[in-house]
Amino acid sequence: MTYTVEVEGLRKSFGDTVVLDGIDLRVARGTVAALLGPNGAGKTTTVKILSTLLRPEAGRVHVAGCDVLARPAEVRRRISLTGQHATVDEVLTGRENLVMMGRLRHLTKAAARERAGALLERFDLVEAADRRVATYSGGMARRLDIALGLVDDPAVLFLDEPTTGLDPRGRRDVWDTVGELAASGVTVLLTTQYLEEADRLADSISVLAGGRIAASGTADQLKALIGGETVELVLPDAGALASALSLAELRGYRARVADLSLHVPTDGTAAEVRELLEVVAGVPVLRVAVHRPTLDDVFLALTEQAVPA
Amino acid sequence: MSVYSRTPGPVLDVGVLLGRSLRHSARSIDATISAIxxxxxxxxxxxxxxxxALEAGTxxxxxxVVPGVIVLCAAFGSASTAVSVNEDMTxxxxxxxxxxxxxxxxVLAAHVVASVVRNVVSTAVVLGVSLLxxxxxxxxxxxxxxxxxVLxxxxxxxxxxxxxxxxxxxxAEAAGALSFVLLFLPYVSSGFVPPETxxxxxxxxxxxQPVTPLIESVRGLLLGLPVGSSLGHAVLWWGGFLLVGVVAAGVLFRRRAGR
Structure with missing residues (x-):
């Protein structure tokens, strides 16, 4: 398999603060990878190093087949960065932004105009093309921002928190856009603090916490890390809760109590759920719910471990 | 035919970014108007x-006073470069x-060239009005x-x-303060009243101060008065400042952008 991004043992600190403490990361060509982490985890620092804006301190960083330290100019020619804050020029129109970006990538005037026209169409911005970007909605501006990254067919597109600060509609807009990019075979590395976003967009997810990759894999693999599904039994009072708990523990279930609910890990099959209900048959149970683990559960479990108390 | 331009990269870059800066100037009419x-x-x-009341001896x-006002206009207008550069950085x-x-x-070169273009235009307007x-x-x-x-x-x-x-x-607010400092510099020169007073x-x-030889040489050249050594002094002063500015901006840019 060919990797568009290959990172080994990447370290970076600012003064005494270690931001990245030995990161390994690989993004296969034509896939969407997500770097997931809370604020301050080092996501933006990683993207800045990959896009040659910052110098790595130690480690091997190859992007599009080039070492970022040895051949930064070549890396810049082959990548595209859409930063955390919209970096579109608000005074210019959408079309002017695209043409300017093409020209800065040294396309001829004619080629830059042609590219701009095609991208406006592809990103559904034709009607707004000749309006100043200041008049765009958040979602439109971010779409334009992503379009600007595609002017010269980059080998990899870095999207740093592409939906931060967008309303739900804008976020959906950007999700659709990234989904289409993925379908057309563009390699994307995106950072996000939204688990739902990583789950929905990325082929592979790396969880960044405390300067290290706490876990990586597909969304399903990450969920499997913290076990299967949980059955929640909601009970009417503390007495019922206590009897349900003792019955469950008697039969070897490792149940957890939260308020007046009992959470029991299971494999999620109907047979096991039925068996559990029979175990507590003598107790009045108000409601039963089956929970699949969300990436939030994974995220909280992993980041709590990784952050030293 | 290649889709890539044959113009050398840096020339093309400055040209494209200059176009951007000039569009910004043309579209922020309020700033341009206040500069005039x-x-x-x-x-x-x-x-x-x-x-x-002044009569100023003549x-x-x-x-x-017109040469002083022209210089004041150019100083005030050029100082706005600080704001546009700061906005891009932040x-x-x-x-x-x-x-x-x-x-x-x-991008810095483009901002400086755009500022010169903008100020040539506003200076021409001020000159036109003073002719009227x-x-x-x-x-x-x-x-x-x-x-x-020399201007x-x-x-x-x-x-x-x-x-x-x-x-x-x-x-950008702090960057804007520079305009006011530069606005006052020409007052303490030979621009409005002779320094002897x-x-x-x-x-x-x-x-x-460096503004005085500039005003003296512009006034001398336009009014047919003896220029003396003021033209040479003005060129030395401002050529020197240009050099210092370019080097300082280059170093600061690398430091600030390359953290």
Whole structure:
């Protein structure tokens, strides 16, 4: 398999603060990878190093087949960065932004105009093309921002928190856009603090916490890390809760109590759920719910471990 | 046929970014207007309000004061480079540009050139209005060209220093403060009243500060007065400031952008 991004043992600190403490990361060509982490985890620092804006301190960083330290100019020619804050020029129109970006990538005037026209169409911005970007909605501006990254067919597109600060509609807009990019075979590395976003967009997810990759894999693999599904039994009072708990523990279930609910890990099959209900048959149970683990559960479990108390 | 341009990269980069800066100027009409209206108001204040009382030793004070107003206008306008550079640095535009195969300082060069272009236009407007008000230069073609040349050098010097200032300060508001400092510099020169009329301390400053030889040479060239050594001094001062500004901006840019 060919990797568009290959990172080994990447370290970076600012003064005494270690931001990245030995990161390994690989993004296969034509896939969407997500770097997931809370604020301050080092996501933006990683993207800045990959896009040659910052110098790595130690480690091997190859992007599009080039070492970022040895051949930064070549890396810049082959990548595209859409930063955390919209970096579109608000005074210019959408079309002017695209043409300017093409020209800065040294396309001829004619080629830059042609590219701009095609991208406006592809990103559904034709009607707004000749309006100043200041008049765009958040979602439109971010779409334009992503379009600007595609002017010269980059080998990899870095999207740093592409939906931060967008309303739900804008976020959906950007999700659709990234989904289409993925379908057309563009390699994307995106950072996000939204688990739902990583789950929905990325082929592979790396969880960044405390300067290290706490876990990586597909969304399903990450969920499997913290076990299967949980059955929640909601009970009417503390007495019922206590009897349900003792019955469950008697039969070897490792149940957890939260308020007046009992959470029991299971494999999620109907047979096991039925068996559990029979175990507590003598107790009045108000409601039963089956929970699949969300990436939030994974995220909280992993980041709590990784952050030293 | 290749889709890539054959123009050398840096030339193309500065050209494209200059186009961007000029579009910004053309679209922020308020800034452009204030850069023209303010010097015109000052011109009116000095000619119609103070002018009668001052007389400044010459029968037509207008001829005396116009070169000072022109320099004031250029100083004020060039200082706005600090704001536009700072806005680019703080808005993330710079990160995007730096992730492109673009020479980083091309954006600074574009801001400086755009500032000069903008100020040539506003200076021409101020000059036009003062001609209507009765300003009567007697300069020949060579004098006009020399005066224009030294003014452009001044604009470039102030713009480059402003670009460096815009890289140092943390916000656009702070960057804007530079305009006011530069707005006052021409007052303490020979621009509006002869320095001989000032208290000793101010007179020393007014006679030797870099704006004075500039105003003296522009006035001398346009009015056909002896220029003496002031033209040489103006060129040395402002050529030196341009050099300092360019080097400082280059170093600061690398430091600030490359953290």
């Amino acid at each position: 209206v303010l010097p015109l108001l000052i011109l009116c204040v000095f000619v119609y309000i103070f002018g009668g 029968p037509d004070y207008l001829n005396y 808005s993330g535009v710079i990160d995007r540009l730096r992730s492109l195969p673009v020479v980083g300082s091309a 008000m009765g300003f009567r230069p007697v300069a020949g073609v060579a004098d006009w060209l020399l005066a224009a040349g 452009v050098l001044f604009m470039a010097g102030v713009s480059a220093l402003s670009a460096a200032f815009g890289l140092v300060v943390s916000s 000032m208290p000793a301390v101010l007179r020393g400053f007014a006679e030797y």
